Amino acid sequence: MxxxxxxxxxxxxxxxxxxxxxxxxxxxxxxxxxxxxxxxxxxxxxxxxxxxxxxxxxxxxxxxxxxxHQPWLNGMELLEDALRNKHFLSTGFEGFDLLLRGGFREGQLTELVGPSSSGKTQCCLQAAANVAVKHMGRVVYLDTGNAFSPQRIAHFMEQISDLHFKQAKDKILQKAMSSIVCHSVFDIFAMFDLLFQLECDLRSQIDNRDYLVRLLIVDSISSLITPVLGGIGSQGRALMISAGYLLKKLAHEHNIAVLVTNHTVGGDGGFCKPALGESWKSIPHVRLLLSRNHGSSICSVSILKHPAMASGKATEFVISEF
Missing domain, CATH: 1.10.150 (DNA polymerase; domain 1)
Structure with a gap:
């Protein structure tokens, strides 16, 4: 809409x-x-x-x-759609994939929550590289904080590709890098414009396999929404709900895995909690908490919310140095 x-x-x-x-x-x-x-x-x-x-x-x-409004679907139709169209995309980290039983799910909105330097952007860049190389899909990356690094993505791609012939490897890397489209976005209205344009493009090119978008990344969603929240009116909350609705709509209707990042804020008892409050809490299908000790390459990820798994399950994975 x-x-x-x-x-x-x-x-x-x-x-x-x-x-x-x-x-x-x-x-x-x-x-x-x-x-x-x-x-x-x-x-x-x-x-x-x-x-x-x-x-x-x-x-x-x-x-x-x-x-x-889409027509009502019964349970069998929903199951068939999930099995036929909603595949898993590898995160690029073996332990992470094992925790999620395959990776990020197409048709779902996954949120990575964590404090600064916890590895959120690193996971986004690794996922983008992995989808472009291994799944040969297009990636749309909305960068809200000038954190997108093509050099880092190229580094990840070189690690992923196991080809021994430089010419063949260079050709694959060039095609994979070309399949990642990055937009710098600094306010929520610019994001809406890009998402509506993406929806129009997807509808008009639905039969074009070369335009098949597999992954949509917003790093970070909280930096776009936080400035419009607060105040007396409900405009900010309405914009936040609209953003969540549109991201989930794109995910479901076009079989895209949507990945967003969110920062943490102080909560009761000194514990950190995800930003954006209770209204946003119900929007992501999957919520994952990232943490990392300062200077360490080992990240911890735990499930805060998942439609098929219990909260609290956790694992560790290693972020490679550049």
Missing amino acids: APLKSLERQYPIIDSDFQNFCASHSIFSVEDFLIHDLYELTALAEQHPTSERLKEGITQVLGIIDNQ
Whole structure:
């Protein structure tokens, strides 16, 4: 689903006046309608001189939502979809893969939580390299903190590739590096623009195997969402929920493994907890906690949340030095 401003060309009723009315009530996208009281919104619209046109706009948005709904699927259909389309992508770390029974799952949103220098970006870069080389898939990498390192990815790829002939290895590395697309993103609105463009590209090139995106990385999601949270209004929370909804929608409908990183903040009793609060907590399918002692190459990862495994299971893996 899209921001309201992007719908005006196709639906003239969703004009600037309608968008301004919605914005005054912290509604900026189609998804935002899902978390608002529509009866109250309609009552507020009736107080405006252009009430009839505003109510027509509300009806139009509801129609867009109805058209986006997918048909109900029974348990067998969901199981068949999972077995046929939702594969595992190796993380690039053997112990990590064993813990997750294969790696990051396509169709799911996986969140890596950890303090600074715990290895979150390293895991993202390793996963990107591994998917590009071993799974021969495209990777879309949204870099929010200038942490993307093509040199480090090339280093990982050289370790992954076991070819002995330099010419063949160079050809594979060149193709793999070309399959990773990195975008620098510094605010949540730029991320929305890129994700909506990605969705359009995926829909228009659904039969193009060369464009098959296997992994989408946002490093880090918290740095984009934290600046819009807080304050009196609910705009920040609505944007956060919309971002989570769109990432999960891309994952499910296009069989993409989505990987995001999140930092930690101080909690009760001096213990650290994931940032972004309770509202975000329910969004990821899988939540993993990373930790690493200062100066050590050994990382620890434990399961905070998983649809098929108990919380608390943990393992260690080694991050290679560059």
